[in-house]
Amino acid sequence: MATCRLTLLYAAAVVFSLYPLPAASRLSPNFYDDACPRALPTIRFVVFAAIAREPRIGASLLRLHFHDCFVNGCDASVLLDDTETFVGEKTAGPNNNSLRGFDVVDEIKTAVNFACLGNMVSCADILAVAARDSVVALGGQEYEVQLGRRDSRTASLDDANKEIPAPFFDLPALVSSFDSHGLSIRDLVVLSAAHTLGFARCTVFRDRLYNETIDPDLARYLQLQCPSTGGGGDIPAPLDRTPATFDTSYFEGLRQNRGLLHSDQQLFAGEGGEAAALVRYYGERVEVFGVDFGDAMIRLGSIAPLTGDDGEIRENCRFVN
Template identity: 65%
Template structure:
């Protein structure tokens, strides 16, 4: 059934199904006809307040159910938003499927067999189209809100998301391969990558703190647990049971000791030389560097981490968004209209 037939009916008295469906359709038709999407070059926290006040509650409701059944999804959706924004801005390009004539970003090295949660985004998009009686909420905005709500549902901060992004009509496999920071990066490479995206050292440490939730694949930490010395020996030994020298590439380990809770355990683990990824431990080497100080500060000040994490997420979400008449609002997040 078309999405507009699912819009909420507002009639007080029961009616025959055919008449009820007709009136629901009619109401959606009237609402859709009256929708005027704001044309603005600026993102705004109240972009959907009048356009579709049901949009954000609908996203939250679906996420609560999904994360309840699989807590790992929260980290997955946070990561999808991150990987989207780091490739030519926050434009939902990462959601586009390959076609016979088009190669998207899902098969890029940092994404292949790694990014997940796309089915939840599909479910959210369909539900939001229904709640809004039309295609008015972009996939890029859904990713931004889903990342924020995932963090909040898992115990983290609920920062204010700026909205009004539009969706890209294209994607770049090459840019996804070159622009997304890798788990093998050393500190200079990490900082340079973030600075190239208009972010700074604080953002690097704070956004890396998102690794307080989620899992990593064996292929991304194998070299660290077998060949590096700045790692707790017992910690490395325990991981070797999960990640053998050969095979088991898709076996997973938790990124910190409390993987289903958004907290400061990630920073505590770095102080103990128990960072899972090479890139994680690069933030704390115990030499008194600026990043060392930030790791210690946020470990000791959870409230500051929560507040500052939200600021960095908003900053990342402002990276080259499409607004106004640029791009489009996709009906289906996996393909252009």
């Protein structure tokens, strides 16, 4: 056993010496090509397998990346567990009992560390690649992920509570939130369409269901599952008609006043303005939407990354080294 362990350590040392990680401070799609060419195929294999077991996990992995990047940049801070001396972001209002997929990230990290014979791929990059692979696995278009992020050693519960757009935001608040992160109104509309995947809990859409104008057939159906008072808060409902397929039915739903979340329907409120025009535009152009979604995801993934000598590459995504 000892001989086997020494052999593995020696092999890892050889790999590190032959293929040192790039020291560049800019993100690049080729960051791991020499250091660990098996990194991205390994991530894709684990993501595809997880989605085959449970299609909902694709939306969860996509959401993890978004919630990470909106809080002090794409640095995997959202993955840090609380400890006796540290409070992370998992218990923030937008995340608590809502974010999922942490176990899949753990599975990816273990597989990638094995494939690379060492701790070479950051958890922040894993989130970015897993988000892309989730989109592809569920029918969306391929796009090239920029790589080279490093992981933070800190997280902020307060910032997570403040920075992540809420499902009750009106359009001006959404535009302001995205603008503060360097994202345009086009990015807002395109990235909101990630809600073509997944589900939301009754507690998140209950107010819209009983206090706003919504498609009557959808309202009657959802009211049976999500009462105005009492229990049912955790009962999920699909965000659009095809919650396991990456398509443009999200935009169709907004045009029919079937947006499940207040913040989603706000994109088509009054049927006027730039956001509403973009909803109509993308709803009629599937391929254009796919390309623009990929471009917007690249911009999202480029929000304040740690690179070069900043941060670290965590051995375990839940804890600092």
